[in-house]
Amino acid sequence: xxxxxxxxxxxxxxxxxxxxxxxxxxxxxxxxxxxxxxxxxxxxxxxxxxxxxxxxxxxxxxxxxxxxxxxxxxxxxxxxxxxxxxxxxxxxxxxxxxxxxxxxxxxxxxxxxxxxxxxxxxxxxxxxxxxxxxxxxxxxxxxxxxxxxxxxxxxxxxxxxxxxxxxxxxxxxxxxxxxxxxxxxxxxxxxxxxxxxxxxxxxxxxxxxxxxxxxxxxxxxxxxxxxxxxxxxxxxxxxxxxxxxxxxxxxxxxxxxxxxxxxxxxxxxxxxxxxxxxxxxxxxxxxxxxxxxxxxxxxxxxxxxxxxxxxxxxxxxxxxxxxxxxxxxxxxxxxxxxxxxxxxxxxxxxxxxxxxxxxxxxxxxxxxxxxxxxxxxxxxxxxxxxxxxxxxxxxxxxxxxxxxxxxxxxxxxx
Amino acid sequence: xxxxxxxxxxxxxxxxxxxxxxxxxxxxxxxxxxxxxxxxxxxxxxxxxxxxxxxxxxxxxxxxxxxxxxxxxxxxxxxxxxxxxxxxxxxxxxxxxxxxxxxxxxxxxxxxxxxxxxxxxxxxxxxxxxxxxxxxxxxxxxxxxxxxxxxxxxxxxxxxxxxxxxxxxxxxxxxxxxxxxxxxxxxxxxxxxxxxxxxxxxxxxxxxxxxxxxxxxxxxxxxxxxxxxxxxxxxxxxxxxxxxxxxxxxxxxxxxxxxxxxxxxxxxxxxxxxxxxxxxxxxxxxxxxxxxxxxxxxxxxxxxxxxxxxxxxxxxxxxxxxxxxxxxxxxxxxxxxxxxxxxxxxxxxxxxxxxxxxxxxxxxxxxxxxxxxxxxxxxxxxxxxxxxxxxxxxxxxxxxxxxxxxxxxxxxxx
Numbered sequence: 001x002x003x004x005x006x007x008x009x010x011x012x013x014x015x016x017x018x019x020x021x022x023x024x025x026x027x028x029x030x031x032x033x034x035x036x037x038x039x040x041x042x043x044x045x046x047x048x049x050x051x052x053x054x055x056x057x058x059x060x061x062x063x064x065x066x067x068x069x070x071x072x073x074x075x076x077x078x079x080x081x082x083x084x085x086x087x088x089x090x091x092x093x094x095x096x097x098x099x100x101x102x103x104x105x106x107x108x109x110x111x112x113x114x115x116x117x118x119x120x121x122x123x124x125x126x127x128x129x130x131x132x133x134x135x136x137x138x139x140x141x142x143x144x145x146x147x148x149x150x151x152x153x154x155x156x157x158x159x160x161x162x163x164x165x166x167x168x169x170x171x172x173x174x175x176x177x178x179x180x181x182x183x184x185x186x187x188x189x190x191x192x193x194x195x196x197x198x199x200x201x202x203x204x205x206x207x208x209x210x211x212x213x214x215x216x217x218x219x220x221x222x223x224x225x226x227x228x229x230x231x232x233x234x235x236x237x238x239x240x241x242x243x244x245x246x247x248x249x250x251x252x253x254x255x256x257x258x259x260x261x262x263x264x265x266x267x268x269x270x271x272x273x274x275x276x277x278x279x280x281x282x283x284x285x286x287x288x289x290x291x292x293x294x295x296x297x298x299x300x301x302x303x304x305x306x307x308x309x310x311x312x313x314x315x316x317x318x319x320x321x322x323x324x325x326x327x328x329x330x331x332x333x334x335x336x337x338x339x340x341x342x343x344x345x346x347x348x349x350x351x352x353x354x355x356x357x358x359x360x361x362x363x364x365x366x367x368x369x370x371x372x373x374x375x376x377x378x379x380x381x382x383x384x385x386x387x388x389x390x391x392x393x394x395x396x397x398x399x400x401x402x403x404x405x406x407x408x409x410x411x412x413x414x
Numbered sequence: 415x416x417x418x419x420x421x422x423x424x425x426x427x428x429x430x431x432x433x434x435x436x437x438x439x440x441x442x443x444x445x446x447x448x449x450x451x452x453x454x455x456x457x458x459x460x461x462x463x464x465x466x467x468x469x470x471x472x473x474x475x476x477x478x479x480x481x482x483x484x485x486x487x488x489x490x491x492x493x494x495x496x497x498x499x500x501x502x503x504x505x506x507x508x509x510x511x512x513x514x515x516x517x518x519x520x521x522x523x524x525x526x527x528x529x530x531x532x533x534x535x536x537x538x539x540x541x542x543x544x545x546x547x548x549x550x551x552x553x554x555x556x557x558x559x560x561x562x563x564x565x566x567x568x569x570x571x572x573x574x575x576x577x578x579x580x581x582x583x584x585x586x587x588x589x590x591x592x593x594x595x596x597x598x599x600x601x602x603x604x605x606x607x608x609x610x611x612x613x614x615x616x617x618x619x620x621x622x623x624x625x626x627x628x629x630x631x632x633x634x635x636x637x638x639x640x641x642x643x644x645x646x647x648x649x650x651x652x653x654x655x656x657x658x659x660x661x662x663x664x665x666x667x668x669x670x671x672x673x674x675x676x677x678x679x680x681x682x683x684x685x686x687x688x689x690x691x692x693x694x695x696x697x698x699x700x701x702x703x704x705x706x707x708x709x710x711x712x713x714x715x716x717x718x719x720x721x722x723x724x725x726x727x728x729x730x731x732x733x734x735x736x737x738x739x740x741x742x743x744x745x746x747x748x749x750x751x752x753x754x755x756x757x758x759x760x761x762x763x764x765x766x767x768x769x770x771x772x773x774x775x776x777x778x779x780x781x782x783x784x785x786x787x788x789x790x791x792x793x794x795x796x797x798x799x800x801x802x803x804x805x806x807x808x809x810x811x812x813x814x815x816x817x818x819x820x821x822x823x824x825x826x827x828x
Contacts, residue, residue, distance in 0.1 A: 013450040015441025016627055018434055022455065027429025036427040038462070039455040041436065048452070055469075213430055278720070284706025285699035288720045292698025295774050295807055303726035305719055306692070306702045312717035312760055316730070346726055360709050393709055 001172065003034040004056035008049060008067035008077055009151055012041045021066050021153055025160065032165055033177050033226060034062060044068050049080045057144045062168070067151030069134035071113035078121070078137075081148055085139050087121040092135065095126060099133045127163050131155045138167070145171065176231040178238045182221045182245060184252040185261060185406045189214045192221070196248055208241050217399035218261075221245070254406055261405040262290045262297075268412050269300040269349075276408070277346035278304035279317055279338040281329065281355040282372055287401040302346045307338065317341045330355055330367050335375030335384035343377045350411075351377040352404050353384075359393045372400045376407055415586065417448040418470040422463060422481035422491055423565055426455045435480050435567055439574065446579055447591050447640060448476060458482050463494045471558045476582070481565030483548035485527035492535070492551075495562055499553050501535040506549065509540060513547045541577050545569045552581070559585065590645040592652045596635045596659060598666040599675060599820045603628045606635070610662050622655050631803075631813035632675075635659070668820055675819040676704045676711075682826050683714040683763075690822070691760035692718035693731055693752040695743065695769040696786055701815040716760045721752065731755045744769055744781050749789030749798035757791040764825075765791040766818050767798075773807045786814045790821055 005025055011017040022039045029036050037060055042048040049068075056063045068077030082089060096118035103110040117133050120126050127136030127149070134150040136159050147164055149156045168174070184192065189212050193200070203210055207228040213220040223241050225234040246253060255264045269276055278288050288304045291297055307313040310329055314321050319337045327333040335355050343351025356372025363369045370389040376382065387403050389396045419439055425431040436453045443450050451474055456462040463482075470477045482491030496503060510532035517524040531547050534540050541550030541563070548564040550573050561578055563570045582588070598606065603626050607614070617624055621642040627634040637655050639648040660667060669678045683690055692702050702718045705711055721727040724743055728735050733751045741747045749769050757765025770786025777783045784803040789796065801817055803810045 012437070013440050013453065014444040015437040015439070018432060018437040019453075020432055023426070023429040023432040025429070026427050030428040037457070038466075039427065039433075041453040043451070052452075277726075280699070280702075284711075284715075285694075285702030285718065285720070286706075288694075288699030288722075289703050289811075292700075292720075292722060293808065293811070297698075298722055301698075301722050303720040303722040303730070304699065305730070306699070306706075306717040308702075308706060308712055308715050308717040309760075312691075315761075316717070316719070316759060345730060346723075347729075394707065397703075397707070 001034055001062065001174075002037045002060040003029050003062040003064065004037050004060040005039040006049075006052045006056060006063060006065045007039065007041045007151070008044060008065065009041070010043050010074070012067075013043055021151060021156055024153065024157060025064060025066070028160060028165065029062075029064075031177070031179050031224070032168065033174050044074050044076055046076060046080050046083075049077065050084055053084055053146070057141070057146070061144055061172075063144060063146045064164075065146065065148040066156055069117075069148065069150045071111070071117055071133070077148060081124075081137065081139065081146075082121045085121060085123060085141060085146075087123040089119040090122045091118055092120045092126050093118075094128060095120065095135050098128060098130075102133055127159055127167075129155055129159055130162070131158045136163070175227055176229070176234050178225045178231065178234040180223045180238045180242050181257050182223070182242065182253055183218065183255045183257075183259060184221065184249065185218045185254050185402060187219070187249075187252050189219050192219055192249060192252070196245065199244065199248065203241065206237065206241070208237065216395050217402050251410075254409055260290075260294075261402055261409065262294050265405050265409050265412075266291070266294050266297055266300060268409060272349075272412060274349035274412070275300050275302050275347075276350045276352065277302040277342045277348035278404075279313075279342035279351065279353040279375075280304060280306045281308060281313070281338070281353075282358040283354040283397050283401050283404070284308060284358075286397050287352065287354060287404055290401055290405065302348045304346070305342055313338065318345065328364075330357060330364070330371065330373060332373055332375075332384045332386070335373035336377070336382045337375075339375035339377035339384070340382050349378060350408055351375075352408055353377075354400055354404055356387075356396075356400065358396045358400075359391060370396050372396065372403075374400065374404045374407055376404075376411055378408075378411060380411075415448055415476065415588075416451045416474040417443050417476040417478065418451050418474040419453040420463075420466045420470060420477060420479045421453065421455045421565070422458060422479065423455070424457050424488070426481075427457055435565060435570055438567065438571060439478060439480070442574060442579065443476075443478075445591070445593050445638070446582065447588050458488050458490055460490060460494050460497075463491065464498055467498055467560070471555070471560070475558055475586075477558060477560045478578075479560065479562040480570055483531075483562065483564045485525070485531055485547070491562060495538075495551065495553065495560075496535045499535060499537060499555060499560075501537040503533040504536045505532050506534045506540050507532075508542060509534065509549050512542060512544075516547055541573055541581075543569055543573055544576070545572045550577070589641055590643070590648050592639045592645065592648040594637045594652045594656050595671050596637070596656065596667055597632065597669045597671075597673060598635065598663065599632045599668050599816060601633070601663075601666050603633050606633055606663060606666070610659065613658060613662065617655065620651065620655070622651065630809050631816045665824075668823060674704075674708075675816055675823065676708050679819050679823050679826075680705070680708050680711055680714060682823060686763075686826060688763035688826070689714050689716050689761075690764045690766065691716040691756045691762035692818075693727075693756035693765065693767040693789075694718060694720045695722060695727070695752070695767075696772045697768040697811050697815050697818070698722060698772075700811050701766065701768060701818055704815055704819065716762045718760070719756055727752065732759065742778075744771060744778070744785065744787060746787055746789075746798045746800070749787035750791070750796045751789075753789035753791035753798070754796050763792060764822055765789075766822055767791075768814055768818055770801075770810075770814065772810045772814075773805060784810050786810065786817075788814065788818045788821055790818075790825055792822075792825060794825075 124137040338353035353375035359369035752767035767789035773783035
């Protein structure tokens, strides 16, 4: 079944806002069995909206509209939908109660404009918004379903997950679909593809699809069973395929679905009553930032030393000056010493260290830009591994930090 | 003049890739005097591409197409453009030489598919790509200009800046336009708007526009003169307006155009032969990460201590335990001590410290989530300032780090 998205807002067209809603909705709809044909961004302009609605309705059975539902004058989506569907605005009591409560709870004064957000087209089915004041709307016309939602991503996402996707599944009586996302780190798309080539070919006969979703340093694999059984039959089929896949590439898999390496590692540390400290040279704080971006990370993260200057490696961290003179700061020996010292000084179960050439400067004959040593010290001893990434400073920092997290994850798991 | 964008690629529709090209091109075209009417994303599908070209050409005088120019089988934009413009593919010698050189320089084997990238429609004007192997194409039909570019952002951006925008300006003989972007930190959009309300009203009569472009903790103000003089007259007019604006809100301005707070601060530190070290509690490494994201930051950044656990504040950083017991870790006294100690221990000109409640947990009666003390120690002494941000952990970390950078920038400037 075909769907189209219409994203409304001047800010999207002048480049002030990047349209993340289209990507998020595209993924959700794709996973729910919809084929998104086209995404259109238009301005907050009455005629443009009506034209876009007509065009999309001629091509698709589902049209999702985001944006233009705010309380200010330039938000004209709701009144334009009234015109398009030949309806009139009436107060929706549930919405009014919710909006009033929203402001009371926050001790904020409610404006006339907010009150008018409870006025909604008479013939739509109202979709309540538990995260904000703008309601969603469900219309039907000539067997096409139109859904209008606010453009604020947090509100739109909540509404889609909680209300829209279940309602679409009921309305269109869509067949059962089961997905499973398997997360890998440290190997490329083509490496994985080659390793599982024969198995991948056999998937087709079993009605299971496989998608590769690469990002810097990581590849997601998504197994999807779209047809050929009930929900629980498909679930069992995907679980069998997942088990087969894990046998082939399990060593590269760090988690499933929406997990991040830092959440997986954090959970592992807590399960083991273990703590972590970091000594960062080339990653410059990014590794610690990833770890501390998780709420509650203070339960296992002690802290770290960012030893950008060599003097900090020596004086604050206690790396022997001789060792640096003998091997230079980018070396296995210094990476190991950094990990050992930060573990000991910060009194943690594990110490992780990074030292290398993020670029663009600093390359040596031995170590081109992108060469990064990662050191790890723990109850079973200390070691370091050399990684070779690319030429982009930003990407080298990102991939090095993720590689460090994964190295420790594997160490804890033995 | 009206423009439309057509972005081609299955990955955009299934949500694997966020369409940053549309936002980037939207901003560039907007600044060049174009009104982007509509952005359309479609799949790598011949009929969809032809339909989209027809529709956009009926509404706009400029149609920019991105994506689908790669060497693989699913990239069909070039052959579809051949059909649409009734042209045939011929080898472009300049492109062939460039592509051959591209692979030779990197010592990579060249594939048949790459060679075919030098085959281009006979009637287009070829736009060379200095950053990759896919050429751009310029077509004209019924006074509408069509420009096709690769979807890789780095390649598309280089081509747009170096070739496309100058060529558009020549072709359409567009009037002179002058922009100036002024960057502020630490105050909101409505605060700025109120402070400059009368002046802003007067801009209209002078043919100057003002746009507010807010992001977390920062607001960009863009002055634009679109008409009423030569390039140099408009430049002078915008410079006068900028000077007036700086008189009113100069204390909140940290830079201009594409500068970041970390580059402005880095330049200031180098000009003053000064160095910096950071003691981070609630920002957890993000402050140091911002600083070290700049190539060459090792010239002024010594390093830092991420003192997430209280024991690290005491043992590694040397904050007196009594001070913490008396005032708690989130306090003016501890923020000052952290800044002083990291400055002294890491032997830097300045020490910056953050300690506060990033959230969601940890709030106290005195300090709700979002309360963050920033300490600064330097040649002129030590002080700390309390900031109150919001409820989002991610945003609190971001805005606190930027506020710390700005606090030091102001301190250095006196």
